[in-house]
Amino acid sequence: MATPPRSGVPLAWPEQPGDLARQFASRDALEHELKQLFPQAEGGLSPIEGGRRRAEQLLGRIQPQRYGKGRNFLDGPVTRLSPYIRHGVLTLAEVRDAVFRRTRQRQESEKLINELGWRDYWQRLWGQLGDGIWQDQEPLKTGVAASSYAADLPDDIATGSTGLACMDGFIAELHSSGWLHNHARMWLASYLVHWRRVRWQVGACWFLQHLLDGDPASNNLSWQWVASSFSHKPYIFNRSNLERYSGGRYCTACPLRDRGCPFEASYEELDSRLFQR
Amino acid sequence: MKHPILWIHGEALGPSNPALLAYPGRPAVFVFDTALLEGATPAAAISLKRIGFLYECLLELPVTLRQGDVAEQVLAFARAHGADGIVTSAATDPRFSAICLQLEPHLPLQVLEPEPFVALEGPVDLGRFSRYWRRAEGAAWRVWPGG
Numbered sequence: 001m002a003t004p005p006r007s008g009v010p011l012a013w014p015e016q017p018g019d020l021a022r023q024f025a026s027r028d029a030l031e032h033e034l035k036q037l038f039p040q041a042e043g044g045l046s047p048i049e050g051g052r053r054r055a056e057q058l059l060g061r062i063q064p065q066r067y068g069k070g071r072n073f074l075d076g077p078v079t080r081l082s083p084y085i086r087h088g089v090l091t092l093a094e095v096r097d098a099v100f101r102r103t104r105q106r107q108e109s110e111k112l113i114n115e116l117g118w119r120d121y122w123q124r125l126w127g128q129l130g131d132g133i134w135q136d137q138e139p140l141k142t143g144v145a146a147s148s149y150a151a152d153l154p155d156d157i158a159t160g161s162t163g164l165a166c167m168d169g170f171i172a173e174l175h176s177s178g179w180l181h182n183h184a185r186m187w188l189a190s191y192l193v194h195w196r197r198v199r200w201q202v203g204a205c206w207f208l209q210h211l212l213d214g215d216p217a218s219n220n221l222s223w224q225w226v227a228s229s230f231s232h233k234p235y236i237f238n239r240s241n242l243e244r245y246s247g248g249r250y251c252t253a254c255p256l257r258d259r260g261c262p263f264e265a266s267y268e269e270l271d272s273r274l275f276q277r
Numbered sequence: 278m279k280h281p282i283l284w285i286h287g288e289a290l291g292p293s294n295p296a297l298l299a300y301p302g303r304p305a306v307f308v309f310d311t312a313l314l315e316g317a318t319p320a321a322a323i324s325l326k327r328i329g330f331l332y333e334c335l336l337e338l339p340v341t342l343r344q345g346d347v348a349e350q351v352l353a354f355a356r357a358h359g360a361d362g363i364v365t366s367a368a369t370d371p372r373f374s375a376i377c378l379q380l381e382p383h384l385p386l387q388v389l390e391p392e393p394f395v396a397l398e399g400p401v402d403l404g405r406f407s408r409y410w411r412r413a414e415g416a417a418w419r420v421w422p423g424g
C-alpha cells in the first residue's frame with residue numbers, strides 16, 4: 001500500500017547544491033533515498049515515525065496514574081516517548097509540564113516524574129564522565145574475571161536464533177522497530193552479560209546501533225547497572241518474573257517450555273550457577 | 278550577532294530548541310555526521326531506522342539538511358548566508374564540545390541552554406540516582422501548579 005507524501009516544512013532561504021532532499025512522494029521513497037545516501041546503514045525504516053506531530057499525539061495519551069501501576073508489564077501503559085525525548089523533539093520540561101497538567105494528586109504521577117528524573121540523571125552524569133561512560137565505573141560484583149567476558153556478540157544473538165522464544169522475540173523487535181520495553185531491555189541485557197558472559201560494552205554498542213532512543217549515557221550506564229559495574233549487585237531475573245510481566249506470551253510458544261529453560265530456577269539457584277562469589 | 282545561522286544538532290530536534298526560539302526565521306542547518314554514523318569509536322555504525330527517525334523529525338523543522346564533516350558543513354553554510362555568527366543549543370555529548378572548538382576560531386558561537394528539567398544550584402552528588410533524586414525531586418515538583 002502506498003504511504004502518504006512526506007513533505008518537509010518550507011524553508012525561507014534558497015537551496016544550495018548538496019542540500020539533502022526534503023520532499024518525498026511517500027515514506028517508501030524516503031526509505032529508498034536514505035538507502036542511497038547512507039549505504040553503510042543496515043536495514044530499513046522503523047514503523048515508529050519521527051517528528052513532533054507524532055510526539056504530541058503520544059504526549060496527549062499519557063496516563064501517569066496507570067503508568068505508575070502497570071509500567072513493568074510489556075503490555076502496560078508506557079508512554080513510548082523515549083525516542084522523542086532523546087532527540088529533543090520534546091524536552092523533559094515539556095513532558096514534565098504535560099504530566100503536571102494531568103495530575104490532581106501528586107502521588108498519582110510520582111513514578112512518571114521519577115522516570116523523567118532518571119533521564120536527567122544520566123545526562124548529568126554524562127556531562128561529568130564524558131567518554132568515561134564506556135568504562136566500568138566500579139569493579140564487577142559477579143566474582144567472574146573480567147577476562148572471562150567475550151568481546152564479540154555471539155552469532156545466535158546477532159541473528160535472533162538462540163532458540164529461546166523470549167530472547168528471540170526481543171531481538172526481532174529491537175532489529176525491526178528500534179524500540180523495546182524497558183523490562184525487555186533489562187532481561188535481554190542480563191541474559192547477554194550474565195548467562196552468555198559477554199562484555200556489557202558489546203551489548204551497549206549493539207543497542208545503540210538499533211534503538212531509536214539510543215543515548216550513550218542512558219544506555220551504557222543502564223548496561224553497567226545490569227552488569228554490576230554501576231550497582232551493588234548484578235541484575236538477574238527468572239522465568240516466573242519474565243512470564244508474569246510478559247503475560248506468558250513467550251513461554252507458551254517456547255520450545256524449551258517444558259524442559260531446559262535457563263531461567264527456570266529460584267534466584268538463589270541462579271545466583272550460584274551464574275556467579276562466583 | 279545580527280545575521281547568525283543556526284546549527285541544529287541531534288539533541289534538540291523540536292520547536293523548543295532555544296536557537297530556533299531566539300532567532301525565528303534565520304537559516305538553520307543540520308549535518309548528518311558521516312564519521313559518527315559510520316561508527317566513530319567507540320560506538321558502532323547506526324542502522325537506517327535511526328537515521329530515518331532523525332530525518333522525519335527534521336522534515337518538521339525549518340532546517341537545511343547536509344551530510345559530511347559537521348564543522349566544515351556548518352561553516353560553509355554560514356559563508357553561503359553571509360552570517361556573522363553561529364547560534365546553537367547546549368548538548369551533553371562530548372562530540373558536541375569538540376565540534377564547537379572547531380567552529381570558534383572562524384565565527385562567534387553562541388550556545389543557548391534549553392529549559393532544564395530541574396534547576397539545581399551548585400555541585401550535585403551523582404554517585405547514585407537516589408542521592409541526586411533526594412535533591413531533585415522537590416525541585417521538580419515545585420513547578421507543579423497543584424503544589
